Amino acid sequence: MIGVFDSGLGGLSVLREIVARRPDMSAIYVADSGHCPYGVKSADQIIERATVITDFLLAQGAQLIVVACNTATIAAVEYLRANYSVPFVGMEPAVKPAVARTRSGVIGVLATGAALAGNKLLTLIDRHRGSVRVITQPCPGLVEQVEAGDLDGPITVALLREYALPLLAAGADTLVLGCTHYPFLREALAQIVGPDVVLLDTGEAVARRVDSLLPAVDSAAAAGALRWYSSGELQQMNRVGSCLWGGAINADALTEDDGAR
Structure with a gap:
């Protein structure tokens, strides 16, 4: 069994890639x-939340954890790897493939403020x-629009135009979607930037990495079973979540007592 977590619903874009590659896999x-969004929180606050959630997932039997959040990966994944024995798979914005794809020699990276403030992304x-010239663009408000289920409304489109144009x-000519919430805005963004601009995220790459580690994970849960929790x-x-996932989600509450176990 694997555990997957995000500051909110954005990590569903990663989980769908994992499930598409391995539909037999069970996950929480x-x-x-x-506590969303993480993009306005300090590194210490994000590490605290990541620790609470990791403890919960391990208590549920997770044997591999996907940090399906670019901001949490930048702030917390090294801490988690140093303090827990299970493998962690984090997010890495698609800068390398974007550099390989660009024809103009200029790429843009759309990300949260916290992600852009961290040394990991700059490195x-x-x-x-x-x-290649790399231009970074903080995108306040986009995570909240996805969390509200507003993927193509006037406010969302206005924000996308403000950040992309x-x-x-x-x-x-190539834009990196540097937050797991942003793939859900791909269609609206594509309408703004046009067909000649390439939009890249790393969900599929993470799915391949999880697949490569799964042989070492002995899952005792029912094949293909998915469980959902929210704080x-x-x-x-x-x-x-059901709209973003494309199927019914019936989540249980994640309380602070759950996370403390």
Whole structure:
């Protein structure tokens, strides 16, 4: 069994790639919607939440944990790997493939403020950029729009235009979706930037990594079983999560007592 968690519902974009690759796999998904968004939190706060959720997932029998959140990966994954014996798979924005794909020599990275403030992303960019110009763009408000289930409404479209159009004006022909919430905005973003701009995320790459580690994971849960938890409002989780997932979600509450076990 694997555990998957995110600050909210964005990690469903990663879980769907994992399940598409391995439909026989069992998983527990935790949406930390009661503490969303992570993008405005300090590294210490994110580490605290990641620790609470990891303890819960391990208590449920998870033998591999996917940190399906770019911000949490940047802030907490090294801490988690140093303090727990199970394998952790984190998110890495698709800077390397974007550098390989660009024709104009300019790429844009859409991410949360916390992700852009961390050294991990800057180091990744420096390692792979070569002669390519990499423009980073913080995107406040987008996570909240996805959490509300507003994927293409006027406010969401206005935010996407505000963040994407300056990147295109600077010559970017490839955009990195550097938050797991952003793939749910792909269709609306594609309408804005047009068919010649490439949009990249790393959900499929994470699914391949999980698949490579699964032979070492002895899952005792029923094949293909999925369980859902949220620290936020369950009705909202079930309503919006079901729309994003494309199937019914019936989540249980993740309480602080659950996380402390």
